[in-house]
Amino acid sequence: MPTYTTYDGTELAYRVEGSGEPLVVWPGGPARDPAYLGDLGGLARAAHRALVIPDPRGTGASPAPADPTAYAAVRLVDDLEALRAHLGLDAVDLLGHSAGGSVSLLYAARHPERIRRLVLVTPGTATVGLDVTDEEWESRAALRAGEPWFAEAKVALDADDGTPATRQAMSPFLYGAWTDAARLHAASDDQQRNREGTRGFWAERPDPEQTRRVLGEMTAPVRVVVGELDLMPGPELGDQLAGLFPDGRSVVQPGAAHFPWVDDPALFARLVVETLAV
Template sequence: MTDTDGRDGFVRAGGGARIAYQVRGGGRALVLLAGQSNNHHWWDAVREDFHPAHRTVTLDPRGTGASDKPQHGYSISEFADDVIAVLDALGLDRVDLYGTSMGGRVAQWVAVRHPERVRRLVLGCTSPGGPHAAQPDASVRQLLAQPDPVAVREALADLMYTPDWRARNPGPYRTLGDPDMPRHARHGHLVASNRHDAWEQLPRVTAPTLVLHGDADRLTPPGNAHLLADRIPGAALHLVAGARHAYFEEAREEAGRVVREFLA
């Protein structure tokens, strides 16, 4: 697939939606899946860290970025089908898969439904979903339900990063949502994420799995990491001390090293 390195493209997926993808670097393919209501720029700060050994593949989930933004068709299983459509378009039979937040929910279903396509699986700051999941406390939900979008963005930034790190890194931050996302698509992502429940299926994951989580994550409590690691056969667990939801960016050196060693 050297002919696609460094290129952007589109693929037709379920319902005829065009899904945008981006390929960078060379080596074994590593698919990076972003969080809820975010496009591929979620990975901008750390993507190049994987390029010494991997070709990275990202996509704009339907409803974000350059992808189509249909009125309907938002579910975790639909997002997983979109990932497979991109892999098929690129001729990638088997890949390493790293999903964070909602992208981790999508990655769970890709690994469950298409085990032959996933060589190694990394699940970051994510949840098994459903009644077994550890839920954020009421104060977090209240912060994100404020009517003022500026206040919500500030609250989200605080959930993503520690104050000390933000003081040293004033942004702009690429993990706070796609600003051009239409309201119906944003709602679709929220509903899809809330309806995710892979609990009964997780023991079917056959790919070697690494679970990563910041131990100070209030958005997706770290108890979810323990649940995933216990539920997926043979899964390894790594908690990043003091990190919040965007552990992969704030603790870039530690988290990147752990993932690269696991994938190697």
């Protein structure tokens, strides 16, 4: 795998899917091996782009840091900036998924001039101070009440203890349909996740209001792709997030949840291609 040197001299790995103009893809988890992204539903072929997918610290082929504060989202922003410089890009087309959306938002706030297009796929929103109420959370969960797995998964969802067993039990909520493909994708979560990296992701918390102010002046187009059935963010929160940007828009993938390329690969790729056309 190719590597790049980040701000503290560490060599970090990345992979490239496809060929063409680069689209940098920052993965979520946080601290989950980017293998979970697969090829994003064939996005490289559909978009005729080279997907540049880094292995953040302590995941994939990248080493774990000696200092665990390097796992913090604000420090990962520095790694992302080092990758941009390594690629020789004046400005990037950036896609962030889930917690990778949080890193992407922080990157855009710190380096707005380096963003050409920003695509946020089922992104985390804590960096800009957006959240759902308990009532909204319950309402989102209730959308799946007719599913045969609902009762058992809801117990796990309510437990919210962060253990691998609980996360596996509530996994059906993360997919639009609990298919064989969804089960296989969910089963890999525990093996792919760096727990220390997950804990360290919010070791430093930037000021959401300051982040929002900067993003509110960013002129680059921003598209937020959310799943119709996702718990967080749902379509309403997607609209709120998109509304923070002068050129922001939210796109809903019908029947999808937190991993929309698993639910419907072709539709997901088409929606992202359309967002990149602006």
